[in-house]
Amino acid sequence: MIDVNLMIENFPTFLGGGSGEPVLSTTDGLILTLELLFYSLVGGLLLSIPLGLMRVSKNRLVASAVWLYTYVFRGTPMLVQLFIIYYGLSQFQVVRDSWTWEYLQEAYFCALLAFTLNTAAYTTEIIAGQIRNTHWGEIEAAKAMGMSKWLMMRRIIIPAALRRALPAYSNEVVMMLQGTSIAGLVTLADVTGVARRIYSDTYMPFEPFLMAGLIYLAFTFLFVWLFKLAERRWLAYLAPRKH
Amino acid sequence: MKKVLMAVALAAPLFASAAQAETIRFGVDLNYPPFSKQGPDGKPQGFDIDMAHALCTAMKATCEIVPQDWDGLIPALNTNKFDAILSSMQITDERKKAVDFTNKYYNIPSRIIAKVGTTVDQNSFKGKKIGTLRASTQEKFAKDYWGKSGAKVVAYTKAPESFLDLTSGRLDAVFVDGAVGDQEFLKTPRGKGFAFVGPEYNDTKYFGLGAGIAVKKGNKALLERLNGAIDQIRKDGSYKKVQDKYFTFNVYGN
Known part of the structure; x- marks a missing residue:
């Protein structure tokens, strides 16, 4: 039924190896998936902290601009965003003549851009939600200490909001891991892309996709475990008392 | 029976x-x-x-x-x-x-589609990108022929997507079944400025x-x-x- 040999033979290919190419190369397979995931998460997180603050700003214009951004990016599939960035933008001569083309002509950059903007939108909403959730007692205490608005933000509101955002953010990380699988549709060979290539070479659908699934499962497990450790450390003060 | x-x-x-x-x-x-x-x-x-x-x-x-x-x-x-x-x-x-x-x-031979006037031999795509259909006979040939002399072979799921990337300049050439290239691209308005260049490829080892x-x-x-x-x-x-x-x-x- 299942050709285990085929799975074993092709395992190095998933790690970016294969005929004549170095195992763990950055252009193929697992490393590409992890690279896309890591860079887009870092970029998304850096964007989402200021965006989250703007989202809860009292300035209506600023708040609604960010609202529109998160609404559009959370309201459309990431696949559609990727296609618009990769195939859509390249249709305009203006884009091709501009300095951006140097980056936009690379499938890698387009995927990174789409993933970053997407995860930034979700993370912005997570963080904004946690900022709104700040207990009024903490704010009153900060004011009583004579803290300015920004000092209060820096010392009280943002650190606490980021801590409380951890469980929701771990979900976002796992969703992004699965999300990177669409990179294969713009010529990149991530884990799913490699599986598709093996499938069309051998006409065996089951083994390569099973292999890809196992890889995603393993990394999901790893991420969930790491976040659990992080929560135990930074959210300890919210855990029920043990004694 | x-x-x-x-x-x-x-x-x-x-x-x-x-x-x-x-x-x-x-x-x-x-x-x-x-x-x-x-x-x-x-x-x-x-x-x-x-x-x-x-x-x-x-x-x-x-x-x-x-x-x-x-x-x-x-x-x-x-x-x-x-x-x-x-x-x-x-x-x-x-x-x-x-x-x-x-x-x-x-x-029907497989052909290279590129900008009119491009010259094609085994070494002319060094450091350049050639688009093919994933898992096609063309992909295998292109990897063995141009890939070994330094070209990057990019695999597409559908032929029209490779033509899009050819017109936008992401690809320097598309290597494709002649009939498909002719009907789906060169005969359409988008194919303007492009043509079949170089020889016909019909090595029976690859193409039957x-x-x-x-x-x-x-x-x-x-x-x-x-x-x-x-x-x-x-x-x-x-x-x-x-x-x-x-x-x-x-x-x-x-």
Whole structure:
């Protein structure tokens, strides 16, 4: 039924190896998936902290601009965003003549851009939600200490909001891991892309996709475990008392 | 089983005589434009259909086109639903076990599409990008041929996507089946400024022998008549007439 040999033979290919190419190369397979995931998460997180603050700003214009951004990016599939960035933008001569083309002509950059903007939108909403959730007692205490608005933000509101955002953010990380699988549709060979290539070479659908699934499962497990450790450390003060 | 054998045995003399008669029935899968399709009037049309009629004219017979879905073509031939398959069927060793093939009636080469005036040899794509269909014969050839001299071969799921990237400048060339490149790109407005450049590629190791007409195993009489007819229409110009109706290049190969 299942050709285990085929799975074993092709395992190095998933790690970016294969005929004549170095195992763990950055252009193929697992490393590409992890690279896309890591860079887009870092970029998304850096964007989402200021965006989250703007989202809860009292300035209506600023708040609604960010609202529109998160609404559009959370309201459309990431696949559609990727296609618009990769195939859509390249249709305009203006884009091709501009300095951006140097980056936009690379499938890698387009995927990174789409993933970053997407995860930034979700993370912005997570963080904004946690900022709104700040207990009024903490704010009153900060004011009583004579803290300015920004000092209060820096010392009280943002650190606490980021801590409380951890469980929701771990979900976002796992969703992004699965999300990177669409990179294969713009010529990149991530884990799913490699599986598709093996499938069309051998006409065996089951083994390569099973292999890809196992890889995603393993990394999901790893991420969930790491976040659990992080929560135990930074959210300890919210855990029920043990004694 | 016995009943089927009986029926075949009874029917065999009937059809043996039919092969000699004036009507030759060709099985065609009508889902492969521009080679074959159901026309707006419901009648079959396309390169394969016109080829059948040209062959019949050469053999002084009348043609009957019998529509049949692709996966049922060989079984239907073997149960005498028609006398021959003329449906862009590539000659392969696998199929040769089930049917006999005439000589090829076309062998469309794979071609490089690039900006008009591009020169092409094995080393001209060093550091450049060539698009192909994923897991196609073209991809394998391109990796072995240009890939080894420093070109990057980029795999696409669909041919139109590679044409998009060619026009936007992400690719320097697309390596594709000549018919697909001609119909889907060069003949469309988007193909302006691009052309087939360089030689035709039809290395049989990668691309096979081309398409032949299949007859039932052992039907030597019809096989020889068809081979003779292919030679004849190649000579008298009726082949070229059919070819020019659909393609802008030589589809017979060398």
